[in-house]
Amino acid sequence: MHVAIIMDGNGRWAVDRGLPRHEGHRAGTENIRRILEEFVKYGVKYLTLFAFSTENWERPDAEVDFLMKLLQESIISETQRLHENGVKICHFGRTEGLSRELQDAISRSVDLTKDNQVVTLNIAYNYGGRAEIVDMIKAIIDSGVESSSVTEDVVRKYLYSGDIPDPDLVIRTAGEMRISNFLIWQSAYSEYYSSPVLWPNFDENAVREAMGAYSSRIRRYGRVPIS
Ligand code: IPE
Ligand code: IPE
Numbered sequence: 416m417h418v419a420i421i422m423d424g425n426g427r428w429a430v431d432r433g434l435p436r437h438e439g440h441r442a443g444t445e446n447i448r449r450i451l452e453e454f455v456k457y458g459v460k461y462l463t464l465f466a467f468s469t470e471n472w473e474r475p476d477a478e479v480d481f482l483m484k485l486l487q488e489s490i491i492s493e494t495q496r497l498h499e500n501g502v503k504i505c506h507f508g509r510t511e512g513l514s515r516e517l518q519d520a521i522s523r524s525v526d527l528t529k530d531n532q533v534v535t536l537n538i539a540y541n542y543g544g545r546a547e548i549v550d551m552i553k554a555i556i557d558s559g560v561e562s563s564s565v566t567e568d569v570v571r572k573y574l575y576s577g578d579i580p581d582p583d584l585v586i587r588t589a590g591e592m593r594i595s596n597f598l599i600w601q602s603a604y605s606e607y608y609s610s611p612v613l614w615p616n617f618d619e620n621a622v623r624e625a626m627g628a629y630s631s632r633i634r635r636y637g638r639v640p641i642s
C-alpha cells in the first residue's frame with residue numbers, strides 16, 4: 416500500500432502556541448519519525464510526504480531559508496538510522512534551485528539507501544505536480560520517443576515516481592480540502608482523506624482513523640460495484 420501525505424498546519428500549530436512559525440516546521444519534521452513507524456505497522460510499503468512545494472518559494476525568505484536548512488540537517492542526522500531500519504529514501508522534485516550542499520545530502524542519502532526494502536520514503540521537496548508534468552514532457556521529447564509511441568505507461572516512466580505504484584490513499588492534515596499541486600497524475604484514482612489534526616499533532620490515533628476510513632472505501636475505478 417502507498418500512502419501520500421500533504422503535511423499541513425505547521426504554521427497554525429506554532430501560532431496557536433504563541434511561537435514563531437518555524438517552530439511548527441521543526442515540530443512537524445520531528446513528527447515524521449513516529450508517523451513512518453506507525454504506517455509500517457499497518458504494512459504500508461511506500462510513504463510519500465509533501466514537504467516543500469514549488470509554490471512555497473513565495474513564502475518570506477527567512478521561512479524558505481529555515482525550511483531548506485531544516486531538510487538538510489534532518490537528512491544528514493536521520494539517514495543512518497533510517498538506513499539501519501531498511502528505509503529506502505527517494506526524492507520527488509526538482510533539484511535545481513536547491514543549494515549544492517542540500518543536493519549532495521539528498522543524493523548521498525538516496526544512494527546509500529537504494530537497496531533497502533522494508534519501506535520506501537519519498538520526500539516531495541521542491542515538488543509541484545505541474546512542474547513534474549513539464550519535466551516529464553521534456554524528458555520524453557529529449558529521449559526521442561515518437562509521439563505515436565507515447566502511452567500512459569511511457570508517461571509514468573518519465574514522472575519522478577517512475578515504477579512506484581500510485582498512492583492508494585492521500586491524506587491532508589489541518590482540515591484543508593485541496594490538492595495544492597500534489598501528485599496530480601498519480602492520484603487520479605487515490606482515495607482522499609482530510610484530517611482536522613495539525614501535522615505536528617498527527618499521531619497514532621490520527622493514523623488509525625485515516626486507515627479506518629480508507630478500509631471502508633469501495634474503490635470502483637469507473638466500474639460498477641461487485642455484487
Ligand atoms: C506545512 O505547514 C509545511 C509547508 C508547507 C512547508 P504550513 O507552513 O503550510 O502551515 P499552515 O498552513 O500555515 O498552518
Ligand atoms: C501544501 O501546503 C504544500 C506542503 C504541504 C508542502 P501549503 O500550505 O503550501 O498549501 P496551500 O498554500 O494552503 O494550498
Ligand code: MG
Binds near residue numbers: 423424425
Ligand atoms: Mg499550509
